Amino acid sequence: MFEAIFLQFLNGLDKGSAYALIALGLTLVFGTLGVVNFAHGALFMLGAFCAVLFRQLITLETVTLDPTQLSPWGAPLEVREPLVQSWFGDFGAVLVNYSVPFSILLTIPVMLVIGILFERGIIKHFYKRPHAEQILVTFGLAIVAQEIIKSIFGANPIPQPMPEEARGAADIGVWLGMQANVITYPIWRLVYFLFAGVIIGGVFAFLQFTTFGMVVRAGMADRETVGLLGINIDRRFTIMFGLAAVVAGIAGVMYTPLLPPNYHMGMDFLVLSFVVVVVGGMGSLPGAVAAGFLLGILQSFASMTQVKAIVPGIDQVIIYLVAVVILLVRPRGLMGRRGVMEA
Amino acid sequence: MLAMPRKDVVLFLGFAAVVLAMPIWLQPFGAAYPDLLNRFAIFAIFAVGFNILFGLTGYLSFGHAAFFGVGSYAAVWSFKLLSMDALPALVFAIVVSGLFALAIGFLSLRRSGIYFSILTLAFAQMSYNLAYSVFTPITNGETGLQLSLNDSRVLDRMFSEPGPGLPSPTLLGTPLSGYVAFYFCAFFLIATFFIAQRVTGSPFGMMLKGIKSNQTRMNYTGVNTRPYTLAAFVISGMYAGLAGALLAITDPLAGAERMQWTASGEVVLMTILGGAGTLVGPVIGAWLIKYFENIFSAINDGILTQFWGFLPDGAQHTAVLISSKFVGEGWFLTLGLVFVLIVVFLPGGVMEGVRRIAALFRPNKPTPASAGTTASKPHPAE
Amino acid sequence: MSLPNVVLHVADVHKRFGGLHALADIDLQVEEGQTHAIIGPNGAGKSTLLNVIIGKLAPSSGQVVFEGTVLTGRKPYQINQLGIARVFQTPEIFADLSVLHNVMIPALAKRDGAFKLSMLRSLEHEHAVRAEAEHMLHDVGMHSAREDHAGSLSRGDKRRMELAMCLIQHPRLLLLDEPTAGMSRHDTNTTIELLKKIKSRGMTKVIIEHDMHVVFSLADKISVLAQGRIIADGTPDQVRGNPKVQEAYLGGTA
Helix, strand or coil: CHHHHHHHHHHHHHHHHHHHHHHHHHHHHHHHHCCCCCCHHHHHHHHHHHHHHHHHHHCCEEEEEEEEEECCCCCEEEEEEEHHHHHHCHHHHHHHHCHHHHHHHHHHHHHHHHHHHHHHHCHHHHCCCCHHHHHHHHHHHHHHHHHHHHHHHCCCCCCCCCCHHHCCEEEHHHHCCCCCCCCEEEHHHHHHHHHHHHHHHHHHHHHHHCHHHHHHHHHHHCHHHHHHCCCCHHHHHHHHHHHHHHHHHHHHHHHCCCCCCCCCHHHHHHHHHHHHHHHHCCCCHHHHHHHHHHHHHHHHHHCCHHHHHHCCCHHHHHHHHHHHHHHHHCCCCCCCCCCCCCC | CCCCCHHHHHHHHHHHHHHHCHHHHCHHHCCCCHHHHHHHHHHHHHHHHHHHHHHHHCCCCCCCHHHHHHHHHHHHHHHHHCCCEHHHHHHHHHHHHHHHHHHHHHHHCCCCHHHHHHHHHHHHHHHHHHHHCCCHHHHCHHHCEECCCCCCCHHHHHHCCCCCCCCCCEECCEECCHHHHHHHHHHHHHHHHHHHHHHHCCHHHHHHHHHHHCHHHHHCCCCCHHHHHHHHHHHHHHHHHHHHHHHHHHCCEECHHHHCHHHHHHHHHHHHHHCCCCCCHHHHHHHHHHHHHHHHHHCCHHHHHHHCCCCCHHHHHHHHHHHHCCCHHHHHHHHHHHHHHHHHHCCCHHHHHHHHHHHHHCCCCCCCCCCCCCCCCCCCCC | CCCCCEEEEEEEEEEEECCEEEEEEEEEEEECCCEEEEECCCCCCHHHHHHHHCCCCCCCEEEEEECCEECCCCCHHHHHHCCEEEECCCCCCCCCCEHHHHHHHHHHHHHHCCCCHHHHCCHHHCHHHHHHHHHHHHHCCCHHHCCCEHHHCCHHHHHHHHHHHHHCCCCCEEEEECCCCCCCHHHHHHHHHHHHHHHCCCCEEEEEECCHHHHHHHCCEEEEEECCEEEEEECHHHHHHCHHHHHHHHHHHC
16 A cells, blocks of 8 residues: 555656746746746647657658668668768767757747747746736737747657666656665656756745845846836846746656657646646745645545545546635735735 | 616617617628627627626626636536426526636635736636536536537426427527527527616715725725625626536537636726727727627738738748638737737727727817726816 | 713724734724824834724734724724715725716715616716715815816815715715825915815714824814823813923924
């Protein structure tokens, strides 16, 4: 029994990590810019497609027909040569194997640019507008982003292979002194969890130990005063938005081996992430992270057959149910501050 | 109750005339066929109802598709169990969606702002997910709820023997197909428009506008806002149920995808595009979106090649390639772009655009306060 | 327990925030028909007291009684229904609506009380309410602006309209929270004139104010608040002559 519970706990971690990462960015944007960003899920999706694009680029091949060799049907044989291998040699093969983590290198600048364009182009005009209009314009942006991706990459999910070394399962039970094969856990999920931990830790450290982060935290606590101090908030807002976009983007990249990216994954995650943010408490970073893991794990438990036998369909609604209960009983969420967004 | 100010009577009669004449004036646009006309009427009802909540009280619901879906299911069940007549189906659908809205509204309206939006979204997503899983006996899951030969249809059987094949919806014996179906839907659009007009122009409507404008002042004015917002929520839920039922009447099938949050998003788009808080705005928004959806989705590369035919070959190819991304399957991209532009530049929607243009022609007249519009051009008092 | 002509009785109210004793031993009796001003330097606890009176803050001990009814724990709309109207420091108005509609809403709310479905008849047929609203706008000198957009009014006009919104409900007690805050000298003077005019209506008023000019031209009775305590109580002349007041307040600002 303990093993089963522990396993479900582990199973919830990877989804929880994704929720926590998206909710973290969502909260950063909300806390600093005061903007309710319905396009944040789309940023996650765009990140995932950076991985797709990267892989497509590095697996480009030159096709030459070799007239000296004939196929069994008598036609000249096609010789495919991956471009990366002709350029980089053996490193090319490594690159292809590790395409997902390597695509982060592409994702960071791309997401930064996209984030800055979003903020400078559209979002900044909405700081003073009502929340309803912020929701509407970012909702529109999300539609645009996902439709562009759909028209470029098509409507079908595009599976992304994980590095060969990460394909197996780790026998976590053995590490904990249990028998072999009691608790095994796919390595990539473990990687994702650790990766999420590093990113979350990085963001918190950045906010805690840099001057920039101090200003941002002060801004989250009291935006008006910081504005009055004559600090150039505008530029920081832009950077914050870019940073949130990068976090969402690389969260999306690393998630691709677990869930083949499709154009509407952003929306699927967004709805859940908003629920996560609200459960954690609007504007609270630790709340968002805690609620992300909590809900991921809860969802995992709700999908146990034993649980489903007692409450049919619970796995389908658990997150929303938690959100509804939290909002009605404790509207500020787990760690929210008073008076945020209550009007 | 029936006495109306002349301005309202003119608007109402004009609206009724425009709706009834749709099969005529839509002819040149190639949109005057019953299937599309039905959708014009049905989604206009949906948007008009949504506007009673969002436009008047300012509460942005992201879950209204749930009521639309429930209305469809209820109507199909009425066809299956009671009768193929449309009237019991409509009554049943309105009652069920109204009760559903009462329950969800009662809980969701305990919060306001984004919390309210998230609550409605959460309830709608729960309904959607459950429709696909636990409630399959009621919803028939992914296949969708359909008529079948073994349906009981108690009322119909009392009067006649079942004929061969699947029956189709009727109105007191007249089959609801073609233009009959359209005029049936049009009747409800006109009726619901009338009700919306009465609501907007009543003390009740003014209270709702007060709630949107300043909830604090409303409280210190001695108004418990909850019953008002709940009434608006239930009314708009019943409108959605009616629209869903009409869709099931014109095509007796109900699927869970009608409850998905994208469907909720669509009615928000319609209302904003036309102009939230205005009476005709949501109708115009619904018509525009359904019309262009129809046109744009039908455009293919062949048509585009013809359209860009005046360009030299290379440019033509590029033009076709680029523009093809915005039509057909890409229609939603166009919709999203238009929507972003509207929210950024014209938050009052088409109706605000019309007002701005009208204002250009009488530049010196100060704009009187028009209730419920987001446009507020400051001008000196006295 | 309170005398028949005492409308509002703040009885032995204490309010603590953590270690801070924001209000200590406040005992106030506001008599019918009087204009009672509560003054004091910034941070004296005026806003806290007002929030306790309107039920927004629960007192740590003691209670607030209005005409025999305890106010504590009631919601704002219930307090209004008892006959208390409130003017805010920053005018709380319906900025999206016309001036006339701003004044009609409170009138309708007063008439219909709770939610009723009979409210679905046409606004155009609310002749009585409309006439009353127009009359009230005349009284505050805003009639010519009745079709204007309320959000575009000047600060002083917003205040006048807000007063009309309160007066149309014929409250028995009117609470004014710094009614001239943030106003130009001109707007302040017109507001004082207006408040003097409505003084003759025999309505009880409580004014929270730090502007001495306003207070001494309007009040029948003044309570001086300093550091959460009432240090003086009496007619304007009595208060003016009180050395404690001069020390705590006038000395600092005059």
